[in-house]
Amino acid sequence: MKPAVAREIKQIAAEAGALSWALVRESRHLIVDFRFTDCVVRQVLAATPSGPRARQNEAAWLKRRANLGG
Structure with a gap:
């Protein structure tokens, strides 16, 4: 895995x-x-993000998913 990734x-x-x-x-x-305290969330990420907000959107999705409990 590349260090930047x-x-x-x-x-x-x-x-x-x-x-x-x-x-x-x-x-x-x-x-x-x-891994969160009460669940594990599997997320699929693009290897090359499409734009500058792509990673921020992925983090927001992950937060919402973790709050739902996986």
């Missing part, structure tokens, strides 16, 4: 309040499991 995933996890994350698969899309 790892930094982006760490930033998304930090913004969403995830305790940890694990990369499940990396190809055109990244499949990442984010």
